[in-house]
Amino acid sequence: MAVRSVPGAGDTTASAALRIWALLFGMAAMLAGNGLQSSLLGLRADVENFGGTVTGLMMSGYFVGFFAGSILTPKLIRRVGHVRTFAALASLASIAILIHSVLVLPSVWTVMRLVTGFSFAGLYVVAESWLNDSASNALRGSLLAVYMIVSYLGLGAGQVMLNVASPDGYALFILCSVVISFALIPILLTAAPQPDASAPSPLSVRALIRISPLGMFGCFATGIANGVILAMAAVYARRVGLDVGGVSGFMVAIVLGGAILQWPIGKLSDLVDRRKVILLTAVLSAVAPIGLHLAASGSLSAFLVAGAVTGGLALSLYPLFLAYTNDWLEPRQMIAASSTLVLAYGAGAIFGPSGVGWLMDRFGPLGFAAYLAAIHVAIALFTLYRMTRRAAPEAQEDYVIGPVQASPTGAYWAEALVEEESDQDSAEESSDRSRGTGR
Template sequence: MASTIATRVSRNETVSAAWGVWSLLIGMGLIMLGNGLQGTLLGVRASGEGFGDSVTGFVMSGYFIGFLAGSTITTRAVQRVGHVRVFAALASIASIAILVHSIFVTPLVWGLMRVMTGFAYAGLYVVTESWLNDRATNELRGRLFSVYMVVSYLGMGGGQLLLNVSDPGSHDLFILVSIIVSLALVPILLSATRQPDSATPEPLSMRQLYRISPLGTVGCFATGIANGTIFGMGAVYARTSGLTVSEVSIFMGALIVGGAIFQWPIGKLSDRIDRRKVITVVALSAAVLAAAAVAMARVSDTGLLLLALALGGTVLTLYSLFIAYTNDHLEPRQMVAASSGLVLATGIGAILGPSTTGLVMDLTGPDGFLWYLSAIHVGIAAFSLYRMTRRAAPTAEEQSSYVVTATRTSPLGSAWVEEAAGEEGILPEEPGEDEPSSGRDLED
């Protein structure tokens, strides 16, 4: 009885906290709605314009180049002029960039606009997540960010369906993205929420991060390649495989919805057993599903869409698993710096994903998209198995709690989540005298 009442009170507190930041959640939902539509729209339009898989891959990689720059530069801009002005400026840049796509349909211009878009969206995430974090209490922060992630996934998934509103070959959908992004400004700019304090996290060298958690660092890099491949070239693969525009939107939506559905069950399982075993099984499952999709694409479009749901549920959950695994070997004071390093590793991988996938597809045809995904996850599983021979698994008490994390989260935003988790006491305890000070299992 007491447990039921406590659960009910906890849910009521979460709902109350979410209602208190409704403007931020609506704004982020609209931002993700526009971003989801834009990524798929550009992939379909590039295919229709005959850019070629390799060129399209390099164009789509521009987003992640801009994303890395925006994640770091925005923090300094926020400190100078504040959250409201930075948010308004970045939303305007994103709104303008998509319109330029529709006016100048050339790979060079599109590549430059993708860099601008990535820069703008990274900054928008930084501002929104910091604002949300400032409004959340320590007790509710984890649950509130879970609500935030559900809103983000629903927005991105819904953006795929908007591809059916008009012909991708016209200006209409480009204008629609611009309208949606501009509309996201309204609830946030009219919110009476005070501007939060924004401290920039200190960086941690990649070499030191790798020594603390080789699997977490390499895994985030490989996951970045896989996610860059899906979001950068997924629509291109679906279109060149013969799917209609409507089916392309469903294919991309299924991938994202699958990632949203499987996050929690897989994450909770990893809280109970050695995360490396879960990572290995999930990665191998992704490899098998990607290979199976090659055959299914020749048999049934409906079967391919169902496989996309399962594929997304494996590929898009690995990043959160690697974050949680790395946290198992960190001390609370290292969370902020390590978070930025892992996002950087993921971003570098994401830059390589679309461009390398495009080259593979040029050599092998559309199936190269799925074979490449399969190969990446075989590599992840193999490295995870290797690491299991090099380090003992932490006990259940030593493992940190799993937190749903999106691969596009900015270093600043995810750092605040990890810092909050440390404050709530769900991260590992401070090391004992026999443990190294630079990490729980720092390797020689």
């Protein structure tokens, strides 16, 4: 059985991150490949005249696979371990993107997107649980922040790679496969021991709805919105007239907006009733897409700024709902609830691309802005309704920066955190008893 590698008492965030640089580097490469292929497929589908409806359904395949992978991967890990699971799924994701370039058919692409989503769900499980297992309680929050910064940088790098070659040919598909395969090397060669393969059972959807109706609805609805942004924003940018370089810049702006705005919005939610921050963010998220669409007829710089604001606001809502739900949970419930909330998000994300694709076929690029606005209006209205039905919680959990793409591993982070807090509490109680008896 592997011995858990935990940073020592004298560790800093920098030294702890340096020790797991292979994991961080591998995840950055993996997200670069994932970000590249998502935008690439949207652009190529538009070039091939798949149509908005077909493209949306095809892009939704990723989230269907992600949803399935969130459920099935922990079982696979328990059977064959983290290393073999990671190697198999990374190879599968690398193969899937190459098949896209060989068989340019909507039906084949939909199946391959499903395979890709399943693979990346498993890759996140392995890498993030491994990262969690390498962190002490004192450094876990700061290491998670480092991980999220690295993730955003990787995702942004993937968007920049769109400029390497034309989406009409094979080169970008090959590059994407190479990047994903390259991510295997540092992670498989790391000396860090494998983490415990056990995973907690999820809290049922019905039980979590009873505990926090707003939290569950919010995670589902933000899944729809984020699915639209992450899967179809490149198609939208192409249809408003941007070239490949403009699409790349637009996607980078969305990612940077998400990275920049999450922190101040999240910290504000720690200081006041979190629902007020959710309501304000949802209202602004409903207005921002309309401003984005109006900016599309202006300068490129104005359009990019509007994209950063639109993406930043929308991508900040999911972690707000996670934090709000945790405000109503007991510490032990957080372990089980995390995976259920991710599944709610994933279920919502399935409906995002398909719905907006249908609207864009009928109303043009305006359908993209209208769909995002409508989703956030619904979030704002339901939040306002719940504020009239329930008082704010007496205490609020600390906000934690959320991922740009939800990953099914929140349970791993929460599990280790609660276990260590429990161990610390037990140690403190034992110490108090010892002092009380004079030993």
